[in-house]
Amino acid sequence: MIWGVLQFPGSCDERDALHACAVASGEPARLVWHESRDLGGLDAVLVPGGFSYGDYLRAGAIARFSPAMEAVAEFAAAGGPVLGICNGFQVLCEAGLLPGALLRNAELRFVCRQAELIDERGGERLSIPMKHGEGRYYAPEAMLDELETGGQVAYRYAEGHNANGSVRDIAGVRNAAGNVLGLMPHPEHAVDPLTGSTDGLKVFEAMARVAA
Amino acid sequence: MSVEISKHRELGLTDSEYELIVEKLGREPGDVELAMFSLLWSEHCAYKHSRKLLRRLPTEGERVVMGPGENAGAVDVGNGHAVAFKVESHNHPSAVEPFEGAATGVGGILRDVFAIGARPIAILDSLRFGELDSLRSRHLLDGAVRGIGHYGNSIGVATVGGEIYFEEPYEHNCLVNAMCIGLAKTEDMVRAAAAGVGNAVVLMGASTGRDGIGGASVLASAELGEGDEAKRPTVQIGDPFEESKVLECCLELLEKGLLVSLQDLGAAGLTSSAGEMASAGGVGIDIDVAAVPLREADMEPFEIMVSESQERMLAVVEPSRVEEVVAVCEKWETGAARIGVVTDSGRIRVLRGAEVVGEMPVEALVDGCPLYDLGPAEPEGWIYGNRQTLAPGASPEEELLALLGAPSIASKRWVFEQYDSLVGSRTVRRPEAADAAVLQLPEAGNAIAVSIDGNGRRVACDPYAGTIEAVLECVQNLACVGAEPLGLTNCLNFGNPEKPVPAWQLDRAVSGLADACTALGVPVVGGNVSLYNEGPDGPIYPTPVVAMVGELPDPAQVAGSSFVREGDAIALLGPFEPVLAGSELAKQRGELAAGLPQPDVAAVAAACATVRDAVRAGRLASAHDVSDGGLACALAESAIGAGIGCRVDLQHLRERGCSPEDALFGEGSGGFLVSGERAALEALGATPVGEVGGAAIEIAAGDRSLSLPLAEAESAWRSLAGRVDSR
Numbered sequence: 001m002i003w004g005v006l007q008f009p010g011s012c013d014e015r016d017a018l019h020a021c022a023v024a025s026g027e028p029a030r031l032v033w034h035e036s037r038d039l040g041g042l043d044a045v046l047v048p049g050g051f052s053y054g055d056y057l058r059a060g061a062i063a064r065f066s067p068a069m070e071a072v073a074e075f076a077a078a079g080g081p082v083l084g085i086c087n088g089f090q091v092l093c094e095a096g097l098l099p100g101a102l103l104r105n106a107e108l109r110f111v112c113r114q115a116e117l118i119d120e121r122g123g124e125r126l127s128i129p130m131k132h133g134e135g136r137y138y139a140p141e142a143m144l145d146e147l148e149t150g151g152q153v154a155y156r157y158a159e160g161h162n163a164n165g166s167v168r169d170i171a172g173v174r175n176a177a178g179n180v181l182g183l184m185p186h187p188e189h190a191v192d193p194l195t196g197s198t199d200g201l202k203v204f205e206a207m208a209r210v211a212a
Numbered sequence: 213m214s215v216e217i218s219k220h221r222e223l224g225l226t227d228s229e230y231e232l233i234v235e236k237l238g239r240e241p242g243d244v245e246l247a248m249f250s251l252l253w254s255e256h257c258a259y260k261h262s263r264k265l266l267r268r269l270p271t272e273g274e275r276v277v278m279g280p281g282e283n284a285g286a287v288d289v290g291n292g293h294a295v296a297f298k299v300e301s302h303n304h305p306s307a308v309e310p311f312e313g314a315a316t317g318v319g320g321i322l323r324d325v326f327a328i329g330a331r332p333i334a335i336l337d338s339l340r341f342g343e344l345d346s347l348r349s350r351h352l353l354d355g356a357v358r359g360i361g362h363y364g365n366s367i368g369v370a371t372v373g374g375e376i377y378f379e380e381p382y383e384h385n386c387l388v389n390a391m392c393i394g395l396a397k398t399e400d401m402v403r404a405a406a407a408g409v410g411n412a413v414v415l416m417g418a419s420t421g422r423d424g425i426g427g428a429s430v431l432a433s434a435e436l437g438e439g440d441e442a443k444r445p446t447v448q449i450g451d452p453f454e455e456s457k458v459l460e461c462c463l464e465l466l467e468k469g470l471l472v473s474l475q476d477l478g479a480a481g482l483t484s485s486a487g488e489m490a491s492a493g494g495v496g497i498d499i500d501v502a503a504v505p506l507r508e509a510d511m512e513p514f515e516i517m518v519s520e521s522q523e524r525m526l527a528v529v530e531p532s533r534v535e536e537v538v539a540v541c542e543k544w545e546t547g548a549a550r551i552g553v554v555t556d557s558g559r560i561r562v563l564r565g566a567e568v569v570g571e572m573p574v575e576a577l578v579d580g581c582p583l584y585d586l587g588p589a590e591p592e593g594w595i596y597g598n599r600q601t602l603a604p605g606a607s608p609e610e611e612l613l614a615l616l617g618a619p620s621i622a623s624k625r626w627v628f629e630q631y632d633s634l635v636g637s638r639t640v641r642r643p644e645a646a647d648a649a650v651l652q653l654p655e656a657g658n659a660i661a662v663s664i665d666g667n668g669r670r671v672a673c674d675p676y677a678g679t680i681e682a683v684l685e686c687v688q689n690l691a692c693v694g695a696e697p698l699g700l701t702n703c704l705n706f707g708n709p710e711k712p713v714p715a716w717q718l719d720r721a722v723s724g725l726a727d728a729c730t731a732l733g734v735p736v737v738g739g740n741v742s743l744y745n746e747g748p749d750g751p752i753y754p755t756p757v758v759a760m761v762g763e764l765p766d767p768a769q770v771a772g773s774s775f776v777r778e779g780d781a782i783a784l785l786g787p788f789e790p791v792l793a794g795s796e797l798a799k800q801r802g803e804l805a806a807g808l809p810q811p812d813v814a815a816v817a818a819a820c821a822t823v824r825d826a827v828r829a830g831r832l833a834s835a836h837d838v839s840d841g842g843l844a845c846a847l848a849e850s851a852i853g854a855g856i857g858c859r860v861d862l863q864h865l866r867e868r869g870c871s872p873e874d875a876l877f878g879e880g881s882g883g884f885l886v887s888g889e890r891a892a893l894e895a896l897g898a899t900p901v902g903e904v905g906g907a908a909i910e911i912a913a914g915d916r917s918l919s920l921p922l923a924e925a926e927s928a929w930r931s932l933a934g935r936v937d938s939r
Contacts, residue, residue, distance in 0.1 A: 009460075009545055010453050012368025016637045051366045054453030110361050110630050131365075131632045189634045194652060194767055196634075196642075 001208055003029040004042040006068050006088075012050030013085065013188060020188035021046060024204035034063070037071040043211050044081040045072055047088030049131075049186060059102060059134045060090030069095055081210040082180045083203070086132055089172070089182030098175055098182045099147060100139035106165025109133070114196060115185050116158035117171050119206075120151070125158060126199040128185040130171075135184040137166035137173070144168055150176060155183055179210050223250035229582065236576040244562050244570035247514040249577060251480035252487055255743055258581035261709035262741045265586075265719060268726040273735030275698050281492075283327040283404055283476060285737025286396070287698040289763060291656040294398045296330035299338070299391035299664065299703045299759045301742035305447045306388040310355025311362070314388045315450040318363040319522055321392040323476035326459050327525065329401040329466045330394025333636050334651055335364045336664045337374035337390050338703070338757045342383025344619040349378065350936055352386045359450075360390070361630040366452035367459070371631035372639055373649035373662060378619040379669055381596055384747025389703045389740075389757045391664055395653065400466055404475040405492035406528045406554050411472055413486070413497055413552035414534065416541055417458040417524040421507035424448035424481075424520025435708060435746045454523040454546065461544035462525055470533050470540070477524040483517045483577075485526040486552070487560055491578035496557035502565045503551040513562060513569045528554060588719045589712035593806050596672055596753065600802030608844075608876060608918035612909070615796055615841040615877065616848055617928040619935070626933035640767045644853070645774075647689040647837055652767040659767035661695035663760050667840070668705075668753030670879075673794040674808035675717045679724030679756050681808075684816050684881040686760035687732060688837040691820035692884070693770045694827035695762030699737040700729060702758050707751025709743050717754035718743075725756060731813040734760070764828065771827045773836040774853025775904045780833050781890035782847075782858060783898035786819035787812055788838060790870060790878025796841045797877040811881040822896055823884050831892045838883030844876040844918070846885045848909050852926045860902030861912040872916035 003021035007014045014031060021029035032039065034052075039045060052063035063069060069091065076082045076097055084092035092098040105111060112131035119126060139147065144167065147153050155172035162169045164184070172183025183203070190200030220230040223246065233241055233249050241249060251257060259266070271279045277294040278286040284298035302317025314337075322332050337360055342349040353376075364371045369392070406413075424447065465471050473493070475485045482499065490497045501516040511519075529537050534550060541548035555561075560577060562570035573580075602614050615621055628643040640659060641650035648661040665685040671678030687697055702725065707714030729736055745752045764770065775782075792798045794808050826832050834854075838846045843862065851858050865875040886893060887904055894900065910919045 009457050010366075012366075012456075012632075012635055016635065019637060050368055051453060051456075054366070054451075056453070109358075110365055110632075112629055112632050112634065129634055131634060133365075186634070189637060192637065194640050195637055 001025040001043045001211055002027055002041060003044050003046055004032045004039055005029055005046045005048055006034065007031045008034040008052035008063050008066065010051045010054050011048050013186065014048045017046050017048040017188045020191045020200065020204065023191045024201050032068055034066045034068045037067045039071050039075050044207055045075055047084040047091050049086030049088060052087055052091060060087060060094040063091045064095040073097060076180050079177065079179050081207045083207050084182035085186055085188060086184055089184055090134065092180060092182045097180050098173055099143055100137055100173060102134050103136040103138050104134050105136055111163045113163060115161045115163065117155045117185060118158050119155060120153050126202060127197045128187055128190045128200055129196065130163065130185040132184055135164040137170040139167065147173060152176065154181055181207065220246060220250065224254055225250050229253060232582065236580055237572060242570055244514045244517060245572055247518050248483040248570065251483055251518055252577050253581040256479050257484055259741055260581050261584050261586060261743060262704065262718065263583050265722040268722055269736040270726065270730045271736050273699065276735050276737055277398060278328060278737065280738050283324045285699060285701055286328065286401065287737060287761060289653060289656045289660060290658060292398055293656045294396050294401065295660055295761055296325050296328055296394040296396060297391065297701055297759065297761050298324050298738050299389050299701050299757060300740045301703050301705060302388045302390065303385065303705065303742050303745055306356055307386050309447045310352045311359040312447050312449055314356040314359030315363040316448045316522055317388050317390040318360055319450045319452065319455050320478050321390045322367065322369065322455065323525065325392045325394035326462055327404065327474050327476040330396035331463055332369045332392050332394045333638055334393040334649065334662065335369050335371040335390065336649065336662060338664050338666060339376045340382040340387035340668065340755060341378050343380055344378050344935055346383060349383065353936060356388050357627050357630055363450055363452045365632045367456045368635050370633050370635045370639055372633050372651065373643055373664065375664060376624060376627065377668065379753055380599065381753045385745045385752050387705050387755060391759050393662060393761065395655065402466055402471060402474050404489055405473055406489035406495050406497060407472055407493045408528065408530065409495065409554055409556045410531065411554045412529045412531050412534050412550050413499065413554065414527045414529050414537060415504060415524060415549050415551045416461065416527060417546055418451065418454050418521055419505040419507050419547060420516055420519045421521045422511065422515060422519065425515060425518055435744045448520050448522050450522050457544045457546045458523050458525060461541055461546050465537060465540050470529065470537050472528040472530060475526045477526060479520065481517065481519045487574060487578045489526065489528065490560060490574045496555040496559045496574060497552055498555055498561045498563060499552040500563045500565065503549055505547055505549050513564050517562060586709055586715035586719055587712055588716035590716050591713045594804055595713060598802040598804050602800040608916045609920045611797060611877065612844050612848065612918060612920055613924065613928045614800055615845050616925055617931050618796055619932060621796060621841045621845055622932045623930050624932065626936055641693060641770060641772065646770065646772045647692040648695065650693050650767065650770050659764050661690050661693045661762045661764055663689035664757060666755050666757035668755035669799065670794040670808060671721060671756060672753040673806055675720035675754050676724040677808040677810050679721040680728040680811050680813060681881050682756055682758045683725065683728035684811060684813065685837065685839060686758050687820050690760060690762035691823040692773065692835040692837055693764065694824055695764040696824060697732065697734045697760050697762045700734050700758060700760045701738045702736065702756055703740045703742060705742045705745055705752065705755040705757065707746045714751045721754055721756045728813055732817055769828050769830055771832050771835040773850060774834055775850045775856055775858065775887050776833040776854060778856055778905045780887045780904040781893050781900050782860060782887050782902045782904060783893040783900045785823060785884040785886055785896060785898040786882040787815035788880060788883030790842055790874050790880050792874060792878050795877060795879040809880060816882040819882055819884060826896050831888060832886050833888040834886065836885045838885055840879065842877040842879050843883065844911060847911065848925045848929065850885060851909055851922060852929055856904055857906035857908045857922045858902060858904050859906060859910045862901060864899050864901060866914060872913040876911065876913050876916055
């Protein structure tokens with residue numbers, strides 16, 4: 001499975017994501033420059049963390065208009081698996097590929113810590129780090145009910161781990177078709193026991209099942 | 213003449229320095245020249261009160277790839293790779309405007325590291341503020357932490373460690389020292405020396421504005437005082453997004469071999485960068501200010517030459533490669549302007565189009581500043597205040613709680629959780645998990661450890677012994693994770709060197725640093741000096757911040773500082789002779805006085821080697837050096853981290869002549885607290901003192917024996933967050 005990782009000016013985690021994709025799939029991953037529309041030969045796309053274009057207007061608000069994101073929208077519409085992590089999640093929400101929005105953390109501070117997540121499909125507990133200043137998931141009540149009914153809530157923070165004040169402890173969501181996933185915690189930083197955990201690989205495996 | 217004199221004084225030059233400039237030029241300097249000389253002859257750029265002292269430091273070593281004089285020092289880590297590192301102060305800007313001051317401090321040190329072709333992989337920070345009960349200190353702490361996080365998080369470089377002390381003498385003049393570590397292929401590294409007559413000088417990155425004009429001379433080379441609010445325009449404004457693009461752009465240019473040399477623009481802007489590049493290369497440079505992209509069209513030539521606008525780099529490029537360089541800059545959406553040319557004149561010429569607006573010999577500008585001898589005088593006794601905060605007759609439990617809750621000792625989680633400590637996937641030991649940060653280097657097949665230290669209070673007690681202790685603390689921290697020192701850098705934060713006492717403190721501290729490094733065989737690969745750190749009540753504590761990088765062969769064999777298993781033995785190792793002098797307890801009792809015992813460097817080095825080897829061999833479950841708050845605090849920290857108590861008897865220290873109080877709370881170099889299997893600890897020559905277990909910290913120490921529930925100790929140690937956010 002060949003992953004492509006988008007790179008915007010201001011991306012921070014793209015090299016970590018490349019490495020994690022390669023570890024998870026066993027095949028080298030490829031960077032996709034923000035001005036490129038070429039996703040040819042890719043089986044899945046990852047929109048990485050960071051501060052795309054400086055995030056000066058609003059996190060993800062500028063990146064959604066990039067040529068690469070236009071191509072990602074088409075790729076997703078055709079059923080291709082797309083994973084957005086942190087800033088990537090924000091970009092996917094801004095682009096309308098995922099429901100809801102990410103607001104400033106409830107305590108108005110950046111927070112970096114290991115978090116426990118619950119995989120809503122099967123209830124498995126994952127240890128994956130979070131690090132963001134704008135990660136408080138929000139959607140209107142009616143939409144939240146719909147997401148829950150439709151099985152679109154992918155991950156929730158375990159009790160005591162919702163450090164950003166996300167509504168209903170939501171850490172990650174899917175689109176209705178199930179091929180686009182976004183989450184605030186960083187599975188690409190959890191693929192090596194030496195740096196803390198390998199639970200992030202399970203998120204990549206879930207995406208591989210979408211591709212299959 | 214009288215008008216001119218008042219002008220040079222305003223710019224911080226003395227009358228005799230001005231006369232020397234006239235002599236070297238053979239005429240009176242014009243406005244542009246005077247502005248440029250005043251900055252490069254400032255304390256901040258010329259090191260005129262410290263350069264003679266710094267010659268004492270040992271700078272050579274087998275692993276040194278780049279030493280003092282380059283943008284950053286670098287050491288060989290094997291497999292064709294080098295680790296670059298440097299620490300620099302941004303004290304006065306942070307005291308005036310903490311968010312931007314600290315943010316641009318981080319931005320500046322990052323540029324120093326990628327200027328030599330190394331990709332920044334980690335940031336550490338050493339911060340000093342007044343006591344936490346001061347509203348001003350909480351404001352400065354909050355602003356500095358937000359600023360560091362803003363810049364480091366946004367640019368995607370992990371902040372992996374640091375230290376913070378809160379002491380009254382920093383109330384007016386806080387310290388913000390930022391350190392950056394970078395990794396480079398040795399063959400891709402580049403020096404700052406300009407070369408090749410006829411080569412183009414290209415200014416890359418952000419445009420040039422009026423921000424930060426006079427930062428180096430007005431802010432960094434004089435004492436803070438009344439009216440500092442008015443100095444806010446001299447503080448630079450950071451833009452981490454621009455720096456992120458410039459960083460990636462420069463690394464791509466170097467990888468493609470398109471640059472002859474590269475230099476960042478920091479203090480004194482273009483003046484300093486062009487001057488230093490020309491000086492290092494023994495050439496001249498012509499700069500056309502009309503070619504510099506400006507934020508405001510009506511800027512004067514002198515403003516363009518001294519602006520400290522951030523996120524700019526200066527490169528020397530062969531004329532045939534300029535087009536390719538511009539193309540890479542365009543890809544990264546950052547600026548590139550051909551603003552000058554390398555000449556054989558040995559002079560810096562500033563032009564506006566065809567008109568020459570300034571011209572001076574490089575030698576006079578960069579190396580012509582007179583160096584001054586200090587007039588040191590040892591003060592009689594303790595010159596700083598004493599404030600008693602601990603009631604007389606406190607029980608040992610109350611004392612331990614007061615120490616664990618002291619902001620300088622308490623957990624800094626509130627701080628480090630605001631920093632991304634993970635990006636880059638190298639962080640094997642996160643903040644507070646071990647005594648030093650550990651970063652894996654898959655490129656070299658090993659790992660490095662980094663520690664930054666400098667207890668100003670102890671240096672104030674004895675500048676010579678206190679500085680040696682700071683070096684030893686770093687070596688001990690590295691030993692606890694199994695690392696051996698490769699090199700050291702430092703930032704010397706002191707008061708006004710023209711006054712006898714700060715001069716004496718600086719002189720003694722540099723001697724201590726030199727003697728410790730020589731005895732340990734650790735080369736000093738770079739450094740930074742920040743003087744004139746004073747408030748209305750006098751100088752700050754003399755604060756040499758020491759930063760050390762060490763190597764460890766296997767990132768999987770690293771000990772943590774917390775106990776691991778119930779039932780493990782606890783032992784003490786090393787030439788530890790704790791006393792209350794200069795300790796946190798002495799501070800809280802209001803009993804600080806001049807004088808510290810002299811550390812035995814050779815004995816500490818031997819203990820470090822023992823611990824290092826044991827960690828690498830996997831024989832220790834935990835290793836923690838005994839530092840602030842003494843053995844009782846070290847035990848509490850190891851226990852809190854594990855969530856398991858301990859039972860310890862300090863009879864052994866008392867047999868060595870320590871009083872019960874010294875044994876519990878005394879401080880000094882050379883002590884290691886280790887845990888593991890009893891037989892393994894005894895085989896190292898460590899003295900067993902107890903075992904891991906229970907839900908309390910129980911320490912037998914004669915008439916000062918104590919027993920404290922772990923939960924109470926933890927709640928005191930974790931009390932920082934609640935107190936910072938209280939307004």
